[in-house]
Amino acid sequence: MSNKVIHAIYNDDDVLMDAVKQTRAAHHHIEEVYTPFPVHGLDKAMGLAPTRIAIASFLYGLVGLSVATTMMRFIMIVDWPQDIGGKPSFSYIDNMPAFVPIMFEMTVFFAAHLMVITFYMRSKLWPFKKAENPDVRTTDDHFLMEVGVHGNEDDMVSFFKSTGAVEVKVIEKH
Missing domain, CATH: 1.10.790 (Major Prion Protein)
Incomplete structure (x- = not known):
């Protein structure tokens, strides 16, 4: 079974927030969002449980x-x-x-x-842990939303391009 994910890259945090809301509304599962700085309200937009x-x-x-x-x-x-x-x-x-x-x-x-x-x-941030960041640009000025592929891959790619992504890649995850 292939384990593919889509990496949708954004260059603005407001566009990212709108894309996260649209992605949740379209019932796609967001695996992770990588940002260069904390984005206020992103946890609620992703539907994450409150921290304890x-x-x-x-x-x-x-x-x-x-x-x-x-x-x-x-x-x-x-x-x-x-x-x-x-x-x-x-x-x-x-x-x-x-x-x-x-x-x-x-x-x-x-x-x-x-x-x-x-x-x-x-x-799980141990000393000398290898970075798990999928794209080095997310440490500088880009935002990456990782979404699991289910259904038609081409439709999902066009969906993410319509949300304002500057780049959309389909990656085989190990």
């Missing part, structure tokens, strides 16, 4: 807050209590106002770093 990274970020922030609280309690109350500026370190609650900046910073630190790690793992 905000939930992950909140959970990572809670982990950071827990680590900060545990660390400060152990260091300042249990392991090495000190009388700093007349404030005895007998309980965590009494000294919590002084610990708020540390709790905030650790929350942000954990959320940010774990979100980046999650993003790279989810996107």
Whole structure:
């Protein structure tokens, strides 16, 4: 069985957005869209599900807050209590106002770093990974929409040319 895809190349993001909407309306399956910069609203136009990274970020922030609280309690109350500026370190609650900046910073630190790690793992962006970009022009100034071929190939090519594509190629995908 042949696994063919159409690469429709556009040189304007507004034309690309209209083409994505027309392609979805024509019930063609968009495999991927390659862009040189983020295009606002493209995910909704493609029909992609909303991301859950905000939930992950909140959970990572809670982990950071827990680590900060545990660390400060152990260091300042249990392991090495000190009388700093007349404030005895007998309980965590009494000294919590002084610990708020540390709790905030650790929350942000954990959320940010774990979100980046999650993003790279989810996107499968490993160190030294070979680029999967099908056309080098999409890193500069062109946009590429990859659509699976089903039905009449010639009709699909003419459809994409009518959407404003500057170039349409049929590729055999491995």
